[in-house]
Amino acid sequence: MNTNKNVPPTIFVIFGGTGDLNSRKLAPALYNLFLDGWLPEQFAIIGTGRSELNDDAFRERLLGDINEFSRTGKVKAKTWDGFAPHVYYQQADVKTAASYKEFGQRIKALEQEWGTMPNVIYYLAVAPEFFPVIATNLAKSDLATDPERTRIVIEKPFGHDLDTARELNRLLAQHFEERQIYRIDHYLGKETVQNIMAFRFANAILEPLWNRNYIEHVQISVTEDIGVGDRAGYYDTSGALRDMIQNHLLQLLCLVAMEPPVDFTADEVRNRKVDVLRAMRRFSPDDVRESAVRGQYAPGWMQGQEVPGYREEKNANPQSNTETFAAVKFFVDNWRWQGVPFYLRTGKRLHRKASVITIQFKEPPHFIFPREATENLRHNRLVISIQPEESIRLQMQAKRPGVDMLLNTVDMVFDYEGTYTVEAPEAYETLLLDTMLGDQTLFMRGDQVEAAWELVMPILTSWQNRTSQNFPNYSADSWGPESAEALIARDGFHWFTLPLHAKK
Template sequence: MSSATDSIKSQATIFFIFGGTGDLTSRKLVPALYNLFVDGWMPDHFSIVAMGRTGFTDDQFREVLLKDINQFSRSGKPDQGKWEAFAKHVHFQVSDINDSKTYEEQSQRIATFKKEAGIDPNVIYYLAVAPRFFSTIAENISKHKLAVDATKSRIVIEKPFGHDLDSARKLNQLLGSVFSEQQIYRIDHYLGKETVQNILAFRFANSIFEPLWNRNYIDHVQISVTEQLGMGSRGGYYDDAGALRDMIQNHILQLLCLVAMEPPVSFEADKVRNCKVDVLHSMRKFNPEDIKKNAVRGQYSKGWIEGKEVVGYREEQGVNPQSNTETFAAIKFFVDNWRWHGVPFYLRTGKRMHQSSSVITIQFKDVPHMIFPSEAIEGWQQNRLIISIQPEMSVRLQVQAKRPGLDMTLNPVDMIFDYNGTYTGDTPEAYETLLLDTMLGDQTLFMRGDQVEAAWDLLMPILNAWAGKKSLSFPNYSADSWGPETAEALIAQDGFHWFTLPLKNAKK
C-alpha cells in the first residue's frame, strides 16, 4: 500500500457539495467519488452531503445517484454490495444558501461526524454552482465560522474564475477574506487528465529531452483544442463568454505553461506553480498592432457534421441573432525569456470544427545540412513531438528512417507511447485525480490566484479590442471546417501550417 493511500485512509473527510442536484454533481462528482471508493482511495471515515433546494430524503437522493452512476461512471453499473457500502456515506441536506439555518445544520453535521470518526475531519466545500453564488456562500461560511482551521477546511470552485481581470481580482479578494490561498482549490478539469500530467513526467523524468527543450532546437509550438460540438444548451452562457474566455484563458494557457515552464526545484505544489506563473509573466503583451497581426477570431455558420445538417452559431438556442461572440480563436504568442525567445507558440480553439481533439505539437528545427539527394527525401518533414490529450492519449516522436529496399529513401515514422497499448485497466477520470488531490491537500494541479490574474492580464487587450469592434465578416467559417482562412494565413505567413493528427477513434 502506498504512502498516499495510507494518508487518505487515515484522514476523515466530509464533503459539502453546493449544487448537489446539478449536472456537474450527477455526471462528474459523485461518479468520481464512487470510483475512488471502489479503488480504495477514499478515507475510512467519510461523508458526502449534497446541498440543494429539492426536498429529497437521503434514500430518494441515493436512488437518483444510482441512476447517474449507472450512466456516467467509467466502471459501469455498480456492484450492489459496493454501491450499498458507498451509499450509506451519502446524505442530502435541503438547503438555501441565503438562510443561516443551512450553515448551522452544516456545523451540527461536522460536530456529529467528528464525534463518530474520533478525529478532526477535513471539511471540503465544493461550490458546484454558478459564480454569482460564490460570494453568498463564502460570506456565510465565514459568518458561521465554518473555515476557521486553515489546515482542515478547503473550498473548491469551478471555472470561470471571473469574467475579466477586474472580476477575477474581486473574486480572489473575496475568497481571500475568508480562506487562505492554501485552502482555495480552483479546479480546471483539463489539468487532471492523464496525458496533461504526463507532460511534467515526460519533460522532467527523462534527461534526453531537456538539452533540446529551447529556442536552439525547437522551431515552434502548436496547441490545438478543437470541438465538433456546437452550443447545445450552453448558448446563453457561451454568448457572454466566447472562445477566448471559455478555453484559452484557462485550459490552453495552462497547457502552454506546462510546455514552456522551467524545471521546478521540487515537485511541491508552489514550486511547480511558481514556474507556471513565471511563464505567464514572461509572455509578450499585446498592443493594438500586435492584435491585428497575431490574433484571429471566427464564428461558425451552418453546415453538415457527420451527415447531419447543423445550424450556424447565431441560430443556436440562447444566442443573440447579431452576436459578435467568437466561436474560434487563434493567437500567436511569444515567451520572452532566454529559453524561448523568438519561438512562436500558436494556440487554436474552436467549436463546430472538423474534428474533436486536443493536441500539442512541438516541431524541432530542420537538420543544419542535408546530406541526402533530393530523390531520397520526397516525404521529408522536420522532427515533431506530438502529445495527444484526447480522444487518443499518446505521445509520438516523429523521426526520419530509411524505407526498406535497395535504394536510400527516407520517410517519417512514429515512435509511439500509447496509453491503451501500454497499460491495461481503466484510466481514472480527471475529476477522480483532482478530488483525491483535494482530500490529500495537494494543490499542484490547481490554479493559484496570481496565475489566474496573470492569464486575464495577458488576454485583456485582445478581449477589449474584439468587444469594441464588431466583426463585419461573421460568420466566417462553416461547420465541419478547420476554421477561418485567416487562421491559416496567421501561421502560413511564418512558413508553417496547422498540424492535425489523424485519429482512429475520434469522437465528439
C-alpha cells in the same frame, strides 16, 4: 477493497448537489475513488440544493447518474450498499444563515460519531455569482476557520475578466488562506497532461533540445466537433477566448514552456508556471489585429446531419458578436524561448474533436541525401495527444526498406492503451483525491489566474469594442476561418491535425 490509509477522514459538502456537474462528474468520480479503495473508511458526501429531497431519494438519483456516467459502468449492488450510507442530502438556501447552521450541526454530529476531526471540503458546483455568497457565509458561520482541515473548491470560470478575478481573489483572501483555496481546472487532471511534466523532467535526453536552438514553433489545439447546444445563453457572455484559451490552453502552454522546478512541491511548480505567464509578450492594439483571429460557425452538415449556425442555436443572440473560434500567436520573452512562436487554437463545430500539443523541431543544418531521397521528408515533431488518443509520438526520419536510399517519416510511440492494462482515472478523480490529500500542485493559484487574465485582456477588449463584420465566417465540419490559416501561414507554417493513427 483495501482502504487507503493515507487519506484522512473527509466530509464533502457539495453546493449544487442536484446540478449537472455533480451528476456527470463529481458523484461518478467519488464513487470510482471508493471502488478503487482511495476513500477513507470514514467519509461523508453531503449534497445540497433547493429541491425537496430526503437522503434516500438523493441516493437513488445519484445511483442513476453513476450508472450512466461512470467510466466503470453499472454499479454492483454490493458495492453500492457500501457506498450509499455515506451519502446525505440537505435542502439549503445558500443565502440564508440557517442553512449554514444546519451544515455545522451535521458536521459536528459526524465528528462525534467518528471520534476524530475530519477534513471538510466545500465544493462550489454552482453558478459563479454564488461563489462570493457561499464563501462569505461559510466564513460568517465559522465553518472554515481551520486552515489545516477546511478547503474550498471553486470551478471555472474564475472571474469574467481581470477586474472580477481580482475582486474574487480579494474576497476569498479575506476569509481563507491561499492553502485552503482550490481553483479547479479539470484539464490539469488529465493523465496525459500530467505526463508532460514526467516526460520533460524525468528524461535527461530532452532537456538539451527543449529551447529556441532546436524548437521552431509550438502548436496547442483543442478542437470540438459539437456546437454550443442549449448553452448559448451562457456561452454568449463567454466565448472561446474566455472559455478555453484563458485557462485550459494557457495552462498547457505553461507546462510546455516552464523551467524545471527545484522540487515537485505545489508552490514550486506553480511558481514556474507564473514565471511563464509573466514572461509572455503583451499585446498592443496592432498586435491583436496581427496575432489574434476569431470566428463564429455557420450552419452546415456534421456527420450527415444538418446543424444550425451559432446565431440559430437555442437562446443565442441573432446578432451575436461572440466568437466560437479563437487562434492566437504568443511569444515567451525569456532566454529559453525568445523568438519561438506558440500558436493556440480552439473552436466549436470543427472537423474533429481533439486536444493535441505539437512541438516542431528545426530542420537539420545540412542535408547530405539526394533530392529524390527526401521527397517525403518532414520536420521532426513531438506530438502529445491528450484526446481522443492518449499518446506521445516522436516523428522522425528513417530509411525505407529497399536498395535505394529513400527516407520516410516514422513514429516512435508511447500510448496508454498499448502500454498499460489499468484504465486511467478520470480527471476529476485525480483532482478530488488531491484535494483530500491537501496537494495543490494541479490547482491554480490566485496570482496565476490574474496573470492569465492580464495576458488576454487586450484581446478581449479589442474584440468587444470592434464588432466583427463577417460573422459567421467558417462552416461546420471545417477547421475554422481562413484567417486562422493565414495567421500561421505568414510565418511559413500550417496547422497540424491529429496524428495519422489517432482514434476517431
